[in-house]
Amino acid sequence: MRVEIWSDINCPWCYIGKARFEAALEQFPHRAEVEVVHRSFELNPEAPAMAEPVVPLIAAKYGLTLDQARSAELRIAANAQQEGLPYLTEGRDAANSFDMHRLLHFAAEHGRQEQLLDLLYRANFAEQRSAFDGARLVELAVAAGLDAEAAKAVLADPDAYADAVREDEATAAALGATGVPFFVFDRRLGVSGAQPPAAFAQALEQAWATRPVVPLLAALPGTDGGEACGPDGCAVPPRGQG
Amino acid sequence: MRVEIWSDINCPWCYIGKARFEAALEQFPHRAEVEVVHRSFELNPEAPAMAEPVVPLIAAKYGLTLDQARSAELRIAANAQQEGLPYLTEGRDAANSFDMHRLLHFAAEHGRQEQLLDLLYRANFAEQRSAFDGARLVELAVAAGLDAEAAKAVLADPDAYADAVREDEATAAALGATGVPFFVFDRRLGVSGAQPPAAFAQALEQAWATRPVVPLLAALPGTDGGEACGPDGCAVPPRGQG
Numbered sequence: 001m002r003v004e005i006w007s008d009i010n011c012p013w014c015y016i017g018k019a020r021f022e023a024a025l026e027q028f029p030h031r032a033e034v035e036v037v038h039r040s041f042e043l044n045p046e047a048p049a050m051a052e053p054v055v056p057l058i059a060a061k062y063g064l065t066l067d068q069a070r071s072a073e074l075r076i077a078a079n080a081q082q083e084g085l086p087y088l089t090e091g092r093d094a095a096n097s098f099d100m101h102r103l104l105h106f107a108a109e110h111g112r113q114e115q116l117l118d119l120l121y122r123a124n125f126a127e128q129r130s131a132f133d134g135a136r137l138v139e140l141a142v143a144a145g146l147d148a149e150a151a152k153a154v155l156a157d158p159d160a161y162a163d164a165v166r167e168d169e170a171t172a173a174a175l176g177a178t179g180v181p182f183f184v185f186d187r188r189l190g191v192s193g194a195q196p197p198a199a200f201a202q203a204l205e206q207a208w209a210t211r212p213v214v215p216l217l218a219a220l221p222g223t224d225g226g227e228a229c230g231p232d233g234c235a236v237p238p239r240g241q242g
Numbered sequence: 243m244r245v246e247i248w249s250d251i252n253c254p255w256c257y258i259g260k261a262r263f264e265a266a267l268e269q270f271p272h273r274a275e276v277e278v279v280h281r282s283f284e285l286n287p288e289a290p291a292m293a294e295p296v297v298p299l300i301a302a303k304y305g306l307t308l309d310q311a312r313s314a315e316l317r318i319a320a321n322a323q324q325e326g327l328p329y330l331t332e333g334r335d336a337a338n339s340f341d342m343h344r345l346l347h348f349a350a351e352h353g354r355q356e357q358l359l360d361l362l363y364r365a366n367f368a369e370q371r372s373a374f375d376g377a378r379l380v381e382l383a384v385a386a387g388l389d390a391e392a393a394k395a396v397l398a399d400p401d402a403y404a405d406a407v408r409e410d411e412a413t414a415a416a417l418g419a420t421g422v423p424f425f426v427f428d429r430r431l432g433v434s435g436a437q438p439p440a441a442f443a444q445a446l447e448q449a450w451a452t453r454p455v456v457p458l459l460a461a462l463p464g465t466d467g468g469e470a471c472g473p474d475g476c477a478v479p480p481r482g483q484g
Contacts, residue, residue, distance in 0.1 A: 002429075011471040033409060043471055061475050072478040079469075109353030167275060176455040179472030187244075187428050190456035193468030193477075203459050213418040214432035217445050226435030227321075229253040229285055230421030233303050235435075236314040 001034050001207060006041040006172045006182040007117075009097045009131070012076045012087075015121045017181035017194030019083035024200035030208055038108075038117050040101035040168040041180045051093035051132040079194075086126035095132035098165065103137060105161035106154045107144055116144035186211060243276050243449060248283040248414045248424040249359075251339045251373070254318050254329075257363045259423035259436030261325035266442035272450055280350075280359050282343035282410040283422045293335035293374040321436075328368035337374035340407065345379060347403035348396045349388055358386035428453060 005021065007014035025031050059069035073089040080087035100120055107116040119140045123131035130136065134155050141151035154160045175184060183191040183200070185207035191199065227235035247263070249256035267273050301311035315331040322329035342362055349358040361382045365373035372378065376397050383393035396402045417426060425433040425442070427449035433441065469477035 008471065011476065013469045013471050013476060016469075032405070033412070043473065058475075062478070075478060076476075111351030163274070170275065174453065174455070176458070179470040181470065184456050187430070187454070188456060190458045192458055193470035195468050199459070199468075206459065211416065212429070213416070214426050214430060216418070216432045216434055217441070217448065226437050226441075227255045227258075228421040228423065228435035229250065229255050231285065233300075234253065234255060234318075236304070236317060 001030070001186055001204075001211060002037060003034060003204075004037045004039050004184045004187075006039045006168065006177055006184075007180045008041050008043045009100045009117075009120045009124050010043055010047075010094050011180050012080070012125065013194040014181040015085060015087075015125050016076075016080050016083055017183075018117075018121070019085055020194055020197045021181075021183060021200045023083070023197040024204060027197075027201065028204045028208075030204075034204070036114070038104065038113055039172065040104065040165040041172050041177065041182065042097055042101065042165075042169065043180065044096075045098065047094070047096040049096050049132075051095035051130045054092040054094050055090070057094055080125070086122070088126050088128065091128050092125065093130050093132060095130075097132075098162075099134075099137065099155055100131075101165040101168075102161040103141060103151065103154055105164040106151065107141065107146060110146055112144045112146055116141060116146070119144055188212075243272070243428055243446075243453060244279060245276060245446075246279045246281050246426045246429075248281045248410065248419055248426075249422045250283050250285045251342045251359075251362045251366050252285055252289075252336050253422050254322070254367065255436040256423040257327060257329075257367050258318075258322050258325055259425075260359075260363070261327055262436055262439045263423075263425060263442045265325070265439040266446060269439075269443065270446045270450075272446075276446070278356070280346065280355055281414065282346065282407040283414050283419065283424070284339055284343065284407075284411065285422065286338075287340065289336070289338040291338050291374075293337040293372045296334040296336050297332070299336055322367070328364070330368055330370065333370050334367065335372050335374065337372075339374075340404075341376075341379065341397055342373075343407040343410075344403040345383060345393065345396055347406040348393065349383065349386060352388055354386045354388055358383060358388070361386055430454075 005018065007018065025034060028034065055066060055069045055073060058064065058072060059066050062069070064072065070089065077087040077089045104113055104116055107113045120131060123136065123140055137155060138148055138151050142148050172182060175190065179192065181194060183203065185203055189203060189207045191203045247260065249260065267276060270276065297308060297311045297315060300306065300314060301308050304311070306314065312331065319329040319331045346355055346358055349355045362373060365378065365382055379397060380390055380393050384390050414424060417432065421434065423436060425445065427445055431445060431449045433445045
């Protein structure tokens, strides 16, 4: 079974939702047969490249005072803490996450997507130093087990893995996602938001219980296609055909 | 859209079917949005590690004379040739393919699965030298862009990626596959065998046309889960909750 998780590094509920999903997966009896794939979703593709402090950004977005924005961050931090996740309520920043998503696709090609995603979340939500910085991103890529020069080359070329990010986003739209985190089980069942672990457990059970034997498309009329090999050997075309 | 292809290196119809599928994919208008994943299927998990000549094997399996077995190979070769694939009808051998499948999973982690699979097929079906040999497999891994020492380490450890191979095979069984090649479109539609390109084109069209907006699982009653971030910002828990 495959679970695809759309998320953005700028999204605190993605950070929290990932931990909640993992808590459910840890208890799932068939967890060894669950493959998790992380997919890109930019909450704000127009966000500036230069990082800005989060609290004033929130205040402006919701029409809050700075104190009210700080309170909102504290309440999100309390949710993070319940999942054992560190969360910095003062001094975080936010910026365009496109380069992070491109780097995550590069990491996926080298089997290091999960490692890099966790490091990006930690860097963004729990560390004072900005994660929106090329040199920092290379450090995080190396910490995830990737090659520094290769990571630099990816970051230096804005086209590298750009199509992969756009494709993830197009797929999310096609599947009906309007926000993140967005969890999709075998392309048949979706879960939106940082649900409690019990909801993810239910989704895992339901997707598992209803996993289909796929219907076979019949061979086209008039063709003799469909030759296959099975335990008893391979189909051999009749004499005069080949 | 994701297409999973179960195959075995020992399977000539997998070699031919892959080319036929690719011919259809090449013409598919949405091919940029199609992801292809290759999955493991051992036709004979009990096959000996030591390679044996194919023609006598076929003769024994089907109760044919050696000349009849050679004719059968020639007819399969004619099918290969129609797809532009070289095919050696004399001197090929066969053996246990488990190590090849383990190596393909290692290659997948490094984004080199497709390259290695094509090289394995060529080595097995079109080259005199046996592909069922550790040193040859390392050469092919390097030709596919993988690290020689890492490939050697995978081959030397029989547990490396063994679970990944077994999982692919369990999934194939769960999906109803009894032979290969077996093509599955988004886990919703299956195609068995080396169908003509027109059948693969039809399957691509049909899977694309019916790709679903996934139904959303509702939040569990009694929870306030499902907080998400969207284009307009992130949900903020109400005061007194966090």
